[in-house]
Amino acid sequence: MKVTDTIKRSGRNLRAAKLRTLLTALAISVGGFTLTVTLAASAGAHMYTNNLVKANFDPKAVFVAKDKNYFSNSNGDTPQAYTSDLATGRGGTLQKELTSQDITKIKALPHVTQVLPTYNLSAQFVTRPDSTAKYTGSINVYDSAQKPSIKAGQLPDDLTNGEVLLPDAYLKPLKFSSAQAALGQSVVIQVRQLSGKTLAKTYGVVAVTTKSSLSLDFNAVGPYVSADEAGQLNSFINGGTVLANLVPTAIVRADSTLSADQLKAEITKAGFQARTAQDLEQFIGQIVNVLGVIIAVFGLITLVASFFGVVNTQYISVLERTREIGLMKALGMSRRTVSRLFMIEATWIGFIGAALGAGIAIIAGTLLNPWISKKINFGNQHLLIFKPAQIIALIIFLMLITTIAGLLPARKAAKLDPIEALRTE
Amino acid sequence: MYGKKDNAFSALKSVSFKVPDKASLAIIGKSGSGKSTLMHIIGGLDHPTEGEVIVNGQSLEKLKRKAMDKFRANDLGFVFQSFFVEGNQTTYQNVALPLEIAEVSVRKRKQIVREALEQVELSDKINSKAKNLSGGQKQRLAIARAIVNTPKLIMADEPTGNLDSATGDKIVDLLFDLQKKTGSMLVMVTHDSDLAARCDIQISLKDGEIVSVKEKGSKKADLSTSVEMTSGRLADKVKVQG
Numbered sequence: 001m002k003v004t005d006t007i008k009r010s011g012r013n014l015r016a017a018k019l020r021t022l023l024t025a026l027a028i029s030v031g032g033f034t035l036t037v038t039l040a041a042s043a044g045a046h047m048y049t050n051n052l053v054k055a056n057f058d059p060k061a062v063f064v065a066k067d068k069n070y071f072s073n074s075n076g077d078t079p080q081a082y083t084s085d086l087a088t089g090r091g092g093t094l095q096k097e098l099t100s101q102d103i104t105k106i107k108a109l110p111h112v113t114q115v116l117p118t119y120n121l122s123a124q125f126v127t128r129p130d131s132t133a134k135y136t137g138s139i140n141v142y143d144s145a146q147k148p149s150i151k152a153g154q155l156p157d158d159l160t161n162g163e164v165l166l167p168d169a170y171l172k173p174l175k176f177s178s179a180q181a182a183l184g185q186s187v188v189i190q191v192r193q194l195s196g197k198t199l200a201k202t203y204g205v206v207a208v209t210t211k212s213s214l215s216l217d218f219n220a221v222g223p224y225v226s227a228d229e230a231g232q233l234n235s236f237i238n239g240g241t242v243l244a245n246l247v248p249t250a251i252v253r254a255d256s257t258l259s260a261d262q263l264k265a266e267i268t269k270a271g272f273q274a275r276t277a278q279d280l281e282q283f284i285g286q287i288v289n290v291l292g293v294i295i296a297v298f299g300l301i302t303l304v305a306s307f308f309g310v311v312n313t314q315y316i317s318v319l320e321r322t323r324e325i326g327l328m329k330a331l332g333m334s335r336r337t338v339s340r341l342f343m344i345e346a347t348w349i350g351f352i353g354a355a356l357g358a359g360i361a362i363i364a365g366t367l368l369n370p371w372i373s374k375k376i377n378f379g380n381q382h383l384l385i386f387k388p389a390q391i392i393a394l395i396i397f398l399m400l401i402t403t404i405a406g407l408l409p410a411r412k413a414a415k416l417d418p419i420e421a422l423r424t425e
Numbered sequence: 426m427y428g429k430k431d432n433a434f435s436a437l438k439s440v441s442f443k444v445p446d447k448a449s450l451a452i453i454g455k456s457g458s459g460k461s462t463l464m465h466i467i468g469g470l471d472h473p474t475e476g477e478v479i480v481n482g483q484s485l486e487k488l489k490r491k492a493m494d495k496f497r498a499n500d501l502g503f504v505f506q507s508f509f510v511e512g513n514q515t516t517y518q519n520v521a522l523p524l525e526i527a528e529v530s531v532r533k534r535k536q537i538v539r540e541a542l543e544q545v546e547l548s549d550k551i552n553s554k555a556k557n558l559s560g561g562q563k564q565r566l567a568i569a570r571a572i573v574n575t576p577k578l579i580m581a582d583e584p585t586g587n588l589d590s591a592t593g594d595k596i597v598d599l600l601f602d603l604q605k606k607t608g609s610m611l612v613m614v615t616h617d618s619d620l621a622a623r624c625d626i627q628i629s630l631k632d633g634e635i636v637s638v639k640e641k642g643s644k645k646a647d648l649s650t651s652v653e654m655t656s657g658r659l660a661d662k663v664k665v666q667g
Contacts, residue, residue, distance in 0.1 A: 005525040016513035327509045330470055331570075332498025333526045334491060418470050422505070 001337040010344040014352075017317070024313045025353035027306035028398060032357025034299030035394055040365055040384040042292035048381050049284040055212065057277035058145045058253070062263045065249045065273045066102065067095035085246070097246040102272070109266050111254040116143055116227055117247035119234045124192040126223060128174050128185070129202060135173050137222030139189065141230045143251065148224070152179035153207030159226035164189070164203035168210045169221050179208040189223065191237050199236050212379065303398075306353070307405045314346055314409035318416075325413050326421025339414035346406025347399050354398035358391050449604055449611040451621035454630035460614045461582060463630065467612060468501055468580050469493050498527045502571030502609075504600070506583035508563040512556030516547060516566055519555050523574045541569040544603060561592035565599065572603055579604065581613045585620060597623065 001009075014021040057063075065071065066085065080086070085102075086094045098106075098117070107115050118141060125134035142159045151168050159165070164187060168179055176182040182205050190200040203225065225233070238244040252274075254263045260276040267274040318325070325338060365384035372383045454460045465471035466478055469485050478485035488496065502523075510519050517538055524534045542548045545565040550558060555566060564584060571579055581600060585593030597620055604611040613624060621627045627639040 001526050002528050005528075009525070012514065012518070323509065324511060327503075327505075328522070328526070330468070330497065330503055331523050331526055332494045332496070332501070334494045337526070419465055422470075422509070 001333060003340070006337060006340050007344055010341050011348055013321075013341075014345055014348050020313060020317075021349060021352065024306075024309055024349050025356055027309040028303075028350055028353025028402060029357030029360065031299055031303035031306055032354040032394065032398055033361045034302055034357075035296060036358045036361035036386070036391060037365065037384065038292055038295040038299055039390045039394065040361070040386045041295070042288065043385040043387055043390070044381070044383040045288040045292070046285060047385060048378060048383070049281060049288060051381060053277050053281040053284065056146070057280060058143075058251070059277045060253055060260055061145065061277065062252045062260055062267060063249055063275045063280075064098070064106065064252050064267055065095075066098050068273055070095060070249070070273055071275050095248075097248050098250055098272075100245050103247070103250060105270060106250065106252055106267065106272065109254075109270060111258045111263070111266075112252060113255050114251075114253040116141060116251040116253075117231070118249045118251065119230050120248055121191070121230060121233055121237060123222060124190045124198060126170065126174070127188045127190070129188055131174070133174055135170065137170070137189075139191075139230060139233060140222055140224045141227050142224040145253065148209040149212040151208045151210040153183045153205070155207055159206070159224070159229070161226055161229045161232075162203055163206045163226070165207050165209050165224035166205045167221050167223065168208050170223070171208065182208050187223065189225075189233075191233050193237055193239060194241065199233075201233075303401060307401060310346055310349055310402045310405035311408060313349075314342060314406050315412065317345070318342065318409045318413045321413075322416060322421045325416050326418045329416065329418040330422060335414040338416075339410040342410035342413050343403055343406045346410070347403045349406075350399035350402030351395065353402070354395040357398075358395060362386050362391075447604075447608050447610060448626055449601065449624040450613065451624035451627045452612065452614045452630060453616060453618065453621045453627055455616060457632075458630040459633040460616075460630050464580055464582060464612060464614045467578075468503065469497055498523065499574060500577045502574065502576035502579045504564070504567050504571045504579065504581040504584045506586035508560075508567045508587070510555040510558075510563050510566050510570075513554065515552050515554055516542065516550045516558070516569075517552060519566055520569045520573050523570060527574055537573055538569075541573040544572065544606075545569045545599060560588050561596065564588060564592075564596050568596070568599060568603070572607065572609075575607060575609075577609055579609050579611050581611065583615055584613065585615070585617065593620075 080094065083096060085096045085099055103115055103117060106112060119139070121139040123137045123139050126137045127134045142165060144156075144158050147155050148165065150165075155165075156163070166182055166187060170176075170187075171179060171182060174182075174187065176185065185205050186202050187205060188200050188202050190198055192198045203223070209224070234247075235244055252263065252267060254266075258266070260278065264274040264276050264279075328338060328341075329335075365386065369382040369384055373379065373381060376383065452460045452463055462471060466473055469478070469488075472486060485493065485496070520538045520541055521534050524537060529537065539548065539551070542551055545568050547562060547565050547569060550562065550566075555563065558566060564587075568584075571581075579600070584600060585596055588596060600611065600613075601623065603609075611624070613620070615621055622639075625640065625642060627637075628635055629637045629639075
């Protein structure tokens with residue numbers, strides 16, 4: 001019997017037992033659904049982390065720290081040997097930080113164009129001239145290569161001293177009627193030394209920033225000032241202490257002749273710890289992968305259950321159709337064809353189940369995507385991204401699984417003795 | 426040989442006959458006489474524990490499974506007492522099965538099936554589900570299925586057993602008609618003596634042995650040697666020794 005005729009005949013046999021076919025296929029479809037959703041969520045999460053990293057980390061930039069524990073999470077169970085560059089005074093785990101000599105050293109590396117220290121500064125309060133409304137805030141360094149989203153005004157290439165970007169979260173507390181109204185107005189940032197001495201500086205608002213769904217909260221909300229201005233504030237706040245000379249991390253950029261990886265290699269060679277945006281992406285990607293694997297395992301477990309479902313159904317089907325099998329063999333159908341007929345039925349069940357599961361997953365996913373995105377703050381991004389190639393591969397995989405499940409019943413059918421089979425009434 | 430150890434018994438003991446060309450042969454006997462076993466052995470469905478069946482000078486016992494399948498697909502047609510039609514399939518699909526097994530192309534198949542259905546006067550039921558047919562129609566369908574591959578040998582196992590006498594007579598007329606038209610050999614297993622009387626040769630079995638042979642017309646059975654059946658189109662011997 002030709003394979004095409006076998007496929008047609010097995011399809012017809014399945015149609016003759018629609019309900020049973022559908023129920024068995026439904027068992028497979030649970031696995032198909034779970035795996036489709038897993039693949040889609042995994043694809044979506046990867047894309048999201050990609051975008052997240054892209055939005056928050058300049059791919060050309062390298063993040064530099066001094067302590068080898070900075071980028072790993074091991075805080076160490078044994079005490080560290082003391083060195084003068086340990087940042088005593090910040091509390092928490094003591095880590096080596098970048099000294100001004102280190103910054104100079106990095107700046108002197110070939111092709112390095114920019115070294116942007118991150119200071120971790122907090123304002124005592126943020127206010128407006130002649131206002132009693134005082135609010136806390138961190139002092140963030142404006143990185144022109146990593147522009148925040150804006151609500152009003154224009155982002156300059158670089159801030160000059162005396163200019164500030166105000167997050168929209170301050171509009172209401174500081175009693176600005178709108179983002180537009182805040183432009184050109186003055187805000188006062190007051191900082192305080194450990195000794196209690198304070199310094200208040202007045203800045204003009206050049207733009208109002210807003211938080212995008214992709215921005216990560218590394219720092220508490222607070223106004224952006226220029227790197228130079230932040231340096232001056234740091235000198236005042238930490239003046240007279242060891243911290244005046246230390247910064248936890250710095251962002252380093254090179255000219256176009258060096259890729260981020262090459263720059264990272266250079267900086268590592270100079271004795272510092274460095275990470276590129278890609279490194280971070282991989283790190284987050286790993287977490288996403290682990291989560292994906294966990295869900296996929298559940299999907300595979302449901303597959304095991306449905307595997308035996310198919311074995312069972314096909315086995316019963318063979319028993320029910322003993323007479324038919326006997327007839328086919330009496331008419332000269334070969335063992336191989338009888339076996340193939342039942343195997344292909346199982347393959348069909350796999351196809352129907354997989355297509356059903358994937359189809360439901362795609363429809364439900366597409367409908368629910370906006371709601372999910374809203375719930376988990378994904379912004380315009382969708383959590384579930386269905387890739388046709390993945391879904392086709394999944395369907396083929398499930399067809400393979402059910403074909404294997406059909407193996408045993410098919411063998412049973414092939415081995416039936418036609419006379420015995422024909423005696424069955 | 427059936428059963429195991431103490432329960433073992435031989436369905437057939439010593440069966441020898443020779444049937445001339447294009448003859449119709451009735452194997453008659455009560456249940457348990459071994460008539461079905463003899464037919465199964467001739468049809469290559471069963472294997473004798475001793476002796477052999479020879480086709481084209483080739484022992485069926487020595488045929489590889491594939492060659493046996495081919496023999497059944499190309500040279501044999503079966504008609505059963507309980508029809509064995511697939512109720513959920515259409516008349517066309519039922520009749521097309523032997524052609525599918527013999528790997529006949531779809532276009533040829535359609536034509537051949539139509540012709541076969543015309544012969545049994547079921548053309549108008551070509552697309553009906555087999556389960557919606559009457560008993561007589563089902564058996565006519567089964568006959569169409571048996572002749573669709575123009576077999577050299579048509580095997581009919583109690584073809585009228587499940588039919589009322591009027592319908593049964595029509596079916597038998599049809600079988601003999603087709604046998605004459607196609608020049609096939611007809612081997613019929615029955616316990617109905619009226620039906621058996623219509624065959625050229627009647628062989629009665631009892632407890633696995635031939636008890637009598639009746640012949641009519643020019644066609645004679647030869648019991649002198651070992652069992653042989655010849656058909657003009659088969660042009661070979663089918664030899665059964667039990």
